[in-house]
Amino acid sequence: MKVAIIGAGNLGLAIAKGILHSNGATTMYLTKRNTKSIQEFEKYGNVTVTSDNQEAVKNSDILIFAVQPGHFTTILEQTKDLLTEKHVIISTITGFRIPRIEEIIGSDKYIIRSMPNTAISVGKSMTCICSNELGKKRIDLAKAIFNRMGHTLEIPEEQMQAATVICASGIAFWMRLIRATTQGAIQLGFDAKEAQELAMHTCNGAASLLIESGSHPEEEIDRVTTPKGCTIEGLNEMEHQGLSSSLIKGIVSSYEKISHIRKA
Ligand SMILES: NC(=O)C1=CN([C@@H]2O[C@H](COP(=O)(O)OP(=O)(O)OC[C@H]3O[C@@H](n4cnc5c(N)ncnc54)[C@H](OP(=O)(O)O)[C@@H]3O)[C@@H](O)[C@H]2O)C=CC1
Numbered sequence: 001m002k003v004a005i006i007g008a009g010n011l012g013l014a015i016a017k018g019i020l021h022s023n024g025a026t027t028m029y030l031t032k033r034n035t036k037s038i039q040e041f042e043k044y045g046n047v048t049v050t051s052d053n054q055e056a057v058k059n060s061d062i063l064i065f066a067v068q069p070g071h072f073t074t075i076l077e078q079t080k081d082l083l084t085e086k087h088v089i090i091s092t093i094t095g096f097r098i099p100r101i102e103e104i105i106g107s108d109k110y111i112i113r114s115m116p117n118t119a120i121s122v123g124k125s126m127t128c129i130c131s132n133e134l135g136k137k138r139i140d141l142a143k144a145i146f147n148r149m150g151h152t153l154e155i156p157e158e159q160m161q162a163a164t165v166i167c168a169s170g171i172a173f174w175m176r177l178i179r180a181t182t183q184g185a186i187q188l189g190f191d192a193k194e195a196q197e198l199a200m201h202t203c204n205g206a207a208s209l210l211i212e213s214g215s216h217p218e219e220e221i222d223r224v225t226t227p228k229g230c231t232i233e234g235l236n237e238m239e240h241q242g243l244s245s246s247l248i249k250g251i252v253s254s255y256e257k258i259s260h261i262r263k264a
């Protein structure tokens, strides 16, 4: 697999690390305008760092675009004449819809939109994907790429904004919950390092329990909440203070914002 990551910033580099750690590329191009900060990636023998997007496109089959939305149109314009039937175009760019990409490069290209999250760098991304009509022929390839770095779900493009909030912004939401748990643990007497260790591994265990058992969260909650015990006491207090409600309101606010950004 010859991969180019056009826009090797936060997300692009997270994807690069995920692909490199899973030995998923025979060659990889990483592009950005100022390449100094990513030069170290050339220590992986098969990686070329360059600011020349055209060179990267010519020498690769899978093109993963991870630039800011404002830069995407120009880059597509600059590279569209180099696109051939070998290329699969994967965009991770928030709010940039497939019909807009088709307007620039044509609908006769394999176009995939993917929304991974930054856990892709450790092979644990929840990645939602959709495609244009022709891209359906390459969706299994795209799924195979992202399945190496986590879990994928194919969704209609209409749900991409919602998926961005739940999965991409979701990393930040879960981080804050883990951080708050850490602060609670420090108040109960653990030092900061131990407190974070307890919080993050408990979070990991909770998610793994659901993933592996297929059970509903409330079933698992019922198993922990001893009648008149400390868990139900704490859980009910959290709910009196609005835990579920504030999470849901935050998710809806993010969604309203992303919908607004898209219209802008
Ligand atoms: N799924 C997720 O979890 C997330 C998704 N996103 C989405 O991913 C995209 C990238 O976000 P993020 O990684 O945070 O952004 P960054 O700003 O960190 O990365 C964008 C990169 O693009 C590079 N770039 C800019 N212009 C060009 C160009 N002409 N050619 C090649 N590279 C260029 C910039 O480097 P330089 O200036 O040196 O060129 C920069 O490193 C956004 O569209 C965002 O909406 C963002 C965050 C999280």
Ligand SMILES: O=C(O)[C@@H]1CCC=N1
Pocket: 094, 164, 168, 169
């Ligand atoms: O916060 C944002 O707007 C972008 C989209 C998802 C993650 N970061």
